[in-house]
Amino acid sequence: MKSSRPVPILEARGVIKSFGPIEVLHHVDFALRPGEVHALVGENGAGKSTLMKCLAGYQPVSGGEIVLKGEPVSFPDSEAAEKAGVVLIHQEFNLAEQLSAEENVFLGRELKRGFFLDRKAMRARAESLLRELATPVDTRLPVSRLSVSQKQMVEIAKALVREARVLIMDEPTAVLTGREAEVLFAQIERLKADGVAILYTSHKLDEIARIADEVTVLRDGALVANAPAAEMNPNRMAELMVGRELSDLFPEKLADRSREVVLSVRDFSVPGYVETASFDLHRGEILGFAGLVGAGRTELMEGIMGLRPASGTIGRNGETVRIRDPKEATRRGLAYLTEDRKGRGLLLKYGLRENLTLLGLDRFSGIFVDEKAEDKALDAAIRRFDIRAGSKTMAVGNLSGGNQQKLLLAKTMLVEPQIVILDEPTRGIDIGTKQQIYAFINELAREGRSVIVISSEMTEVIGLCDRVIVMRSGRIAGEVSGAEITEEAIVRRAMGLEARQGTEMTGEAVHVG
């Protein structure tokens, strides 16, 4: 390590954290230095969130110490940490949706003139902050009307008003498009120049290689590597995280495909989102749906599943069917895995068993629900999908993202669908779990089931799918298959062929994962 590096402002020294008898962090050392980005990487459940929460005063440590500017501290709560200049920006934003951007920026730190709020001063400061952050929004708008990236910037402005010297960012780009992420990176550079210390986590390892100065890898709650970013690369990080070599992230594609059409969708429209989409799905096929965020892919699938009002015809094995609600879709052998696993997929307060069987509860109940059969199904699912849970009765909200996703997949597969629609099946989960899910999707196709994968990660679409349909502004813009599936071919169709460059498009950008 070079001697010219600044002294750490915030450190974790031999930090241990236990929940009950289970130790989840084992003697972790971690240091944040002014003007540097220190990336923290690891699989879901490796202890990243716990370490961040210990640093930012959300949770007390069970052993070791937190050191601020050379002095051991113990923040009683996050407010105390904020006062000391340590701010955590949550993945799920902590903004009051109904309040305006400026009110949020100054929430709890309102500027006053006498007894009254100094609205003018707050507005001016919020506006100038957001302008500096390249987010010139109307600060009087309620936050609920801002885009995800704008909300992120409001969060950062909020942290800046609090004179944050340490900024802890929990997967800030998970919900951002490529272009929005660029704005964020530029701001991170600016914050660095101002001497702010930044802790950065992300599952996008190429991003980390780009912006980090130092990288720490956690695995199963223990520190496995700490090195200057220059000595790391995405492959090395992935291997350290998983603890094994990741030579084949994607399984081999099937050579021969059946031409038997199991689902044919014709002139399908979802008012406001999708116009006259038509496509066929074959037996044993993995069909990708690519496109910009907001191109109508999710809405098309939800329309097919009867989750949204829609018009058009659906043929199932050659027979025209009407699907009015998800129950009918299930009966027709279709199942849909939502992209929003926390909001629409799982009951976070309930245990694994209740969540697993919720979609297929018919299979477990005559007059009464057969809990023994449910337990058996859960044991089978835990084995088949490698779900790792502390206990079967724990609330699924406490599972790591990857394990939640595996449980959601198990829930979807419990109704034994012939056609499985997976919407962003690997969003926000670590690379080891991704590999497991890819292998599983491939296995489904080998069993003769047909799989539709909606994904905004280009590598995923290219690595996994036999054929890719590209959507653009609610319409199907094109289709590529076999060797034609390249990033360029997909991007050109997603952007519309007339656009010369992606960056000229307004408002949207492609996720290039």
Added chain:
Amino acid sequence: MSAEAKVEPQRRRFAVDLHVIGPLLALLALVILGMSLNDQFLSAGNVTNVLARSAFIGVIAVGATFVITIGGLDLSVGSMSAFLAGVTIIVLNSLIPIAGGGWGTIILGMAACLLLGLGAGFLNGILITKGRIEAFIVTLGTLGIFRSLVVWLADGGTLSLDFNLREVYRPVYYGGLAGIAWPIIVFALVAIIGEIVMRRTAYGRHCAAIGSNEQVARYSAIHVDRVRLATYMLQGLLVGIATVMYVPRLGSASSTTGILWELEAIAAVIIGGTVLKGGFGRVWGTVVGVVILSLIDNILNLTDLVSPYLNGAIQGVIIILAVVLQRGRKGA
């Protein structure tokens, strides 16, 4: 909860037990207090009295447990009961010339009451599901409507059941089987069936899922609207059952019948550990809650320690305490 959930199941059970037995401990404390204050407290007469009077609110509160579990609310149950009582009395009185003054008439009147209850529940449910109006607003509206209708039917006074018919009908409240009063038997049956339905059937599971997160339920192919409609109809039916037992008690219905029953029912549900925001319901807890509320009333009446006029205040304190304790558990 997050810390608790990761602990081994065996240790967890102990924590859950404490959380579950809270209402039971409160009930036990009240029984001990009652015994120490009055030696007639545990006499068969007093116990029967307490339980029989609990039965109306109890049967209604079992329904309210389901309604609250799905994330809904029914404020109209008290007025609905008054309205049902009024209509039932009118039906009974006008059936006498046609069907005579015997059990046939009474059974027809009971059937009318139950059907009307189902209908009233259907009205609430359809407005909430198809009309997409908040349950609070719908049932606040029907609370006013039902109350006003009974006043109008009684022409501002009291609707009275025919005197001879009252004598025939009387045993439904005052009679019993093997020394146990009918209302107690009915309450027990409703509670047991309710607990089983909540805990062991797909419908109960669906109720909890909808209250927990309606979107997740919808994406899990649950007919959310159908389940909600059914739940409000169940509530209506149970109000009907409560009213069938209530009519023979006084043989009349007026503008004051069933006043504030909705709040007592909701209070019992909350004391019993059902989550007000929905997603988790406990029928047996509701039963304990109902009994706790009527024991307080009973103890105040049996002793002159505190004025019975303060009954409402004590109930209020208990409701707030129950919710505070619930929150304490969540944070643990």
